[in-house]
Amino acid sequence: MGRGEVAPRTAGGLRDNRMVSLHADELPDVLAVTPLSAPPDVSLRPPGSKSITNRALICAALAPGRSTLTGVLFADDTHAMLGAVRALGATVTADEAAYTVVVDGVDPRTATEPATVDARMSGTTSRFVLPAAALRPVRSVVDGSPQLRARPFGPLTDALRELGATVEDLGTPGFLPVAVTGPVAGGKVPLPGHLSSQFLSGLLMAGPLMADGLSVELTSPLVSVPYVEATTAVMAAFGVTVDGLRVQPGAYRATDYAIEPDASAASYLLAAAAIGEGRVTVEGLGTGSLQGDVRFADLLERMGARVERTADRITVTGTGTLHGIDVDMADISDTAQTLAAVAVFADSPTRVRGIGFIRKKETDRIAAVVTELRRAGLDAVEDEDGFTINPGPPAPTAFDTYEDHRMAMSLALLGLRVPGIEIRDPRCVAKTYPTYFVDLARL
Ligand SMILES: O=C(O)C1=C[C@@H](OP(=O)(O)O)[C@@H](O)[C@H](O)C1
Numbered sequence: 150m151g152r153g154e155v156a157p158r159t160a161g162g163l164r165d166n167r168m169v170s171l172h173a174d175e176l177p178d179v180l181a182v183t184p185l186s187a188p189p190d191v192s193l194r195p196p197g198s199k200s201i202t203n204r205a206l207i208c209a210a211l212a213p214g215r216s217t218l219t220g221v222l223f224a225d226d227t228h229a230m231l232g233a234v235r236a237l238g239a240t241v242t243a244d245e246a247a248y249t250v251v252v253d254g255v256d257p258r259t260a261t262e263p264a265t266v267d268a269r270m271s272g273t274t275s276r277f278v279l280p281a282a283a284l285r286p287v288r289s290v291v292d293g294s295p296q297l298r299a300r301p302f303g304p305l306t307d308a309l310r311e312l313g314a315t316v317e318d319l320g321t322p323g324f325l326p327v328a329v330t331g332p333v334a335g336g337k338v339p340l341p342g343h344l345s346s347q348f349l350s351g352l353l354m355a356g357p358l359m360a361d362g363l364s365v366e367l368t369s370p371l372v373s374v375p376y377v378e379a380t381t382a383v384m385a386a387f388g389v390t391v392d393g394l395r396v397q398p399g400a401y402r403a404t405d406y407a408i409e410p411d412a413s414a415a416s417y418l419l420a421a422a423a424i425g426e427g428r429v430t431v432e433g434l435g436t437g438s439l440q441g442d443v444r445f446a447d448l449l450e451r452m453g454a455r456v457e458r459t460a461d462r463i464t465v466t467g468t469g470t471l472h473g474i475d476v477d478m479a480d481i482s483d484t485a486q487t488l489a490a491v492a493v494f495a496d497s498p499t500r501v502r503g504i505g506f507i508r509k510k511e512t513d514r515i516a517a518v519v520t521e522l523r524r525a526g527l528d529a530v531e532d533e534d535g536f537t538i539n540p541g542p543p544a545p546t547a548f549d550t551y552e553d554h555r556m557a558m559s560l561a562l563l564g565l566r567v568p569g570i571e572i573r574d575p576r577c578v579a580k581t582y583p584t585y586f587v588d589l590a591r592l
């Protein structure tokens with residue numbers, strides 16, 4: 150995928166072409182979105198999945214021997230993970246132009262060097278790397294950005310202590326930074342599920358290298374369930390079986406692994422078809438996807454868009470009709486802000502439930518999306534576990550993005566239909582989708 154060229158401060162239209170790149174590295178402080186001049190009719194392949202890339206990197210790093218990963222996402226969150234697995238002793242050779250990473254993994258139980266990991270803003274990196282670091286008989290420090298330091302971490306440190314690791318709180322207990330010294334013995338452990346699924350995914354991936362194996366007992370309902378299914382699927386590709394929430398002692402097998410495109414990233418492109426009353430095909434994602442977020446297309450269908458699916462492709466066609474829906478998004482909460490943007494153009498209110506935990510993501514996403522839509526003159530209401538969007542025409546607005554890539558990507562969609570929409574700090578898309586505005590411009 151090359152870098153797009155469009156007019157300065159402009160995304161969405163290619164006609165006034167003054168050749169300024171829309172890659173995240175080169176975006177201005179404020180980006181104006183130009184409404185679509187015609188309904189989109191495009192086929193796109195989003196970049197590799199962040200979630201699958203970061204799982205495959207952990208499994209490959211723990212698998213002695215050489216693994217080759219293809220379709221890799223190169224974005225801030227995966228650069229964080231590349232740094233993390235290097236710090237843990239894996240040898241990593243990345244070829245960004247070829248979307249490929251070669252990993253020579255090592256058994257962490259033989260480590261002799263202390264490690265320091267900067268997880269940057271990446272929840273997955275921090276929560277996946279700490280249990281892996283706990284397998285090492287030496288001390289590892291894990292830290293991240295101020296934003297990541299504000300996100301919950303305590304369930305993971307509690308679980309690792311219970312499983313036999315030494316965990317030091319280096320700041321506020323329950324938050325980064327922390328230090329861990331293993332080896333973690335393993336065994337049975339209780340774990341809350343209602344804050345994040347990433348604690349469970351991280352523990353499961355370290356499970357086979359714990360001397361006593363691992364058995365997790367959830368003490369509260371699990372959110373983001375499909376991500377745990379993705380974890381066990383990637384582990385299976387590297388030769389490890391998870392039975393319920395139990396993992397026997399064993400070993401990862403180095404392998405060559407193809408990463409599918411990112412389904413959360415795809416949500417913006419598919420939403421654009423519904424909003425822009427055109428047609429968008431997302432290649433490489435379909436009924437065979439490992440990612441729950443492909444189900445975002447089901448919601449567009451419920452709202453009135455036409456959806457066609459094959460094993461590896463989804464096409465959404467906007468029909469000009471969009472009805473509001475009432476939906477629990479606990480399984481696919483990364484697409485809740487995308488749905489909010491679509492809901493603005495529906496003919497009845499949309500209520501999203503079950504996502505109270507997204508208040509602890511990059512920002513309080515419920516408060517942020519409601520605040521910004523209200524600034525655009527919409528009647529949006531914050532609920533404890535979600536939000537309600539009453540549709541209406543958005544006023545020209547420069548949206549704040551709260552250092553949250555998904556705020557930027559979702560709110561930009563309004564500008565495809567409404568003039569005067571601007572995105573402040575659009576560079577925050579670099580966290581998971583540095584070429585987002587390049588792809589948006591292709592619509
Ligand atoms: O495991 C993963 O790859 C992810 C799980 C989800 O987080 P939570 O489990 O914290 O909801 C999701 O929001 C995040 O973007 C990626």
Ligand SMILES: C=C(OP(=O)(O)O)C(=O)O
Nearest residue numbers: 270271272273483510511
């Ligand atoms: C919540 C997200 O990421 P993470 O938890 O991995 O930082 C996200 O990508 O929306």
